[in-house]
Amino acid sequence: MNEQTFIYGLPFRSGLLECADTTHTASQLVSTSSPPIALRQPEKKRREVRSRTERRQQLIDATIRCIAQHGLSATTMQLVTREAGLSLGIANLHFQSKENLLTETLLHVTREYNEGLLRIVSDEALHSLEASLEQLLDFQLSRGVTHRQKMAVWFAYYGEAGARPVYQRICSTSDRLAAKKVEELFAAVIREGNYSDRDSRQLATGYLAMIDGLWLSLLVAPRDLNKARAKAVARAFLHQAFPKHVC
Amino acid sequence: MNEQTFIYGLPFRSGLLECADTTHTASQLVSTSSPPIALRQPEKKRREVRSRTERRQQLIDATIRCIAQHGLSATTMQLVTREAGLSLGIANLHFQSKENLLTETLLHVTREYNEGLLRIVSDEALHSLEASLEQLLDFQLSRGVTHRQKMAVWFAYYGEAGARPVYQRICSTSDRLAAKKVEELFAAVIREGNYSDRDSRQLATGYLAMIDGLWLSLLVAPRDLNKARAKAVARAFLHQAFPKHVC
DNA sequence: CGTAAATGAATGTTTGTTCATTCATGCTGG
DNA sequence: CCAGCATGAATGAACAAACATTCATTTACG
Numbered sequence: 001m002n003e004q005t006f007i008y009g010l011p012f013r014s015g016l017l018e019c020a021d022t023t024h025t026a027s028q029l030v031s032t033s034s035p036p037i038a039l040r041q042p043e044k045k046r047r048e049v050r051s052r053t054e055r056r057q058q059l060i061d062a063t064i065r066c067i068a069q070h071g072l073s074a075t076t077m078q079l080v081t082r083e084a085g086l087s088l089g090i091a092n093l094h095f096q097s098k099e100n101l102l103t104e105t106l107l108h109v110t111r112e113y114n115e116g117l118l119r120i121v122s123d124e125a126l127h128s129l130e131a132s133l134e135q136l137l138d139f140q141l142s143r144g145v146t147h148r149q150k151m152a153v154w155f156a157y158y159g160e161a162g163a164r165p166v167y168q169r170i171c172s173t174s175d176r177l178a179a180k181k182v183e184e185l186f187a188a189v190i191r192e193g194n195y196s197d198r199d200s201r202q203l204a205t206g207y208l209a210m211i212d213g214l215w216l217s218l219l220v221a222p223r224d225l226n227k228a229r230a231k232a233v234a235r236a237f238l239h240q241a242f243p244k245h246v247c
Numbered sequence: 248m249n250e251q252t253f254i255y256g257l258p259f260r261s262g263l264l265e266c267a268d269t270t271h272t273a274s275q276l277v278s279t280s281s282p283p284i285a286l287r288q289p290e291k292k293r294r295e296v297r298s299r300t301e302r303r304q305q306l307i308d309a310t311i312r313c314i315a316q317h318g319l320s321a322t323t324m325q326l327v328t329r330e331a332g333l334s335l336g337i338a339n340l341h342f343q344s345k346e347n348l349l350t351e352t353l354l355h356v357t358r359e360y361n362e363g364l365l366r367i368v369s370d371e372a373l374h375s376l377e378a379s380l381e382q383l384l385d386f387q388l389s390r391g392v393t394h395r396q397k398m399a400v401w402f403a404y405y406g407e408a409g410a411r412p413v414y415q416r417i418c419s420t421s422d423r424l425a426a427k428k429v430e431e432l433f434a435a436v437i438r439e440g441n442y443s444d445r446d447s448r449q450l451a452t453g454y455l456a457m458i459d460g461l462w463l464s465l466l467v468a469p470r471d472l473n474k475a476r477a478k479a480v481a482r483a484f485l486h487q488a489f490p491k492h493v494c
Numbered sequence: 495c496g497t498a499a500a501t502g503a504a505t506g507t508t509t510g511t512t513c514a515t516t517c518a519t520g521c522t523g524g
Numbered sequence: 525c526c527a528g529c530a531t532g533a534a535t536g537a538a539c540a541a542a543c544a545t546t547c548a549t550t551t552a553c554g
Contacts, residue, residue: 049518049533071410073320077510087535092511094533152409159406161467162399163318172468179471199483205472206480209460216459217452220408221419224426225452233453236446240487296499296552324544334501339545 063105068152106157109150110174121181129189130245141231151215193244310352315399353404356397357421368428376436377492388478440491
């Protein structure tokens with residue numbers, strides 16, 4: 001057949017296509033030296049058109065996976081777009097620049113975390129305060145692989161936040177919101193349990209710092225700390241603070 | 248004179264030197280458009296020879312400052328060597344590669360921290376346990392700018408540790424040692440105070456996680472948390488754990 | 495004067511970004 | 525119902541800038 005409708009732009013590229021059959025036969029003949037995975041057909045890779053929003057989400061997800069696996073400094077446009085199964089230029093098409101893509105990715109992770117936290121704290125009225133505290137523990141230390149990836153991303157940005165005002169602002173804004181909500185929850189618990197000598201702000205700061213630190217350990221030294229033990233440690237803190245409500 | 252002893256390798260470079268006087272006069276004539284700082288003489292920069300150990304330390308210090316100020320991903324060889332006031336090639340001369348320089352820098356910071364911690368914990372016999380706990384708080388939350396820079400470096404590497412086995416091993420080894428020492432101290436306190444329901448390992452894990460988290464907040468959101476309040480939060484934790492020994 | 499430290503221009507590689515070109519899709523007039 | 529056209533999403537080769545590393549050459553010091 002050798003359809004000539006597909007040219008793909010460049011003269012020498014079309015030249016390659018013209019002798020495509022020959023090339024493939026040749027590469028299959030030397031299959032002993034090349035890994036079988038590499039042998040799967042180029043497959044012509046049918047181009048699919050999706051909406052701007054869909055593509056942006058697809059690229060952000062790929063960025064999260066790349067950062068979690070290769071680190072922030074090794075995350076290149078080539079890596080991200082390949083991970084997303086798309087072409088090199090597409091990230092710049094939808095995000096203007098790499099910097100923008102990275103910022104949007106941080107915003108996405110941050111927003112997701114805060115929405116989850118808000119859902120728990122705003123359920124206060126429906127459930128008991130005991131249940132809210134238990135849900136908080138679950139949310140922060142019981143999620144699956146996805147959550148782990150998100151946390152890896154979070155800390156990758158934290159590491160650069162000292163030098164990048166944009167990251168610093170996003171992270172600190174998120175932290176502030178979380179601190180406010182947890183402090184409100186703790187204040188309600190203190191009222192209900194008459195823990196008159198406790199300070200809700202100080203406890204919230206300490207608790208959230210401990211959660212951050214536990215996640216750091218989980219990421220850096222997963223052999224020395226697992227989620228179950230981390231959860232036990234956090235629970236012990238809450239038990240010390242609110243003995244009538246936790247444990 | 249026009250000495251030809253200075254060639255500096257390249258033909259066009261020596262050409263530049265030949266007409267150096269003319270060039271300088273010209274640039275001084277257009278001084279209105281160029282900033283006065285750039286006008287200070289090239290100064291011929293007298294070359295100084297130092298021992299290998301001295302230069303290595305000088306380069307590690309410069310690397311720490313660069314990472315703290317610009318972040319790990321923006322730390323280039325040019326930046327580091329310029330910060331050290333040396334030439335571009337010198338880092339490769341003393342450290343073989345950039346990767347090596349970065350690893351050695353992390354090891355330096357890590358070692359320094361652990362030595363400081365060990366000094367406190369090993370003084371147990373001389374001072375009271377109360378004093379040891381107080382010293383621990385001081386050491387971890389009362390140091391000056393230098394300590395802050397070190398912590399910025401620490402977290403920059405933490406962020407990449409998930410993807411780089413070398414960093415991960417250094418960080419986790421350091422963490423493990425610190426955890427062991429703090430746990431021993433806490434165990435002694437528990438014995439002395441008869442806090443029979445406390446678990447030294449769990450308390451050490453929680454305390455160190457909280458310290459890490461507090462440092463993260465200090466770095467990312469210095470407006471929301473200062474060292475005094477962070478210290479108060481950590482002290483409150485120790486007071487809850489060992490009421491007879493702290494506060 | 496010999497040796498080892500120091501220099502910085504040159505090199506080859508990797509990176510983000512651009513843009514001419516290709517193509518899928520929905521619409522319009524026949 | 526569909527041919528043909530307009531629109532903008534998608535592609536990837538090319539490009540320029542930035543990067544770590546090399547090494548011929550210069551210089552300090554014993």
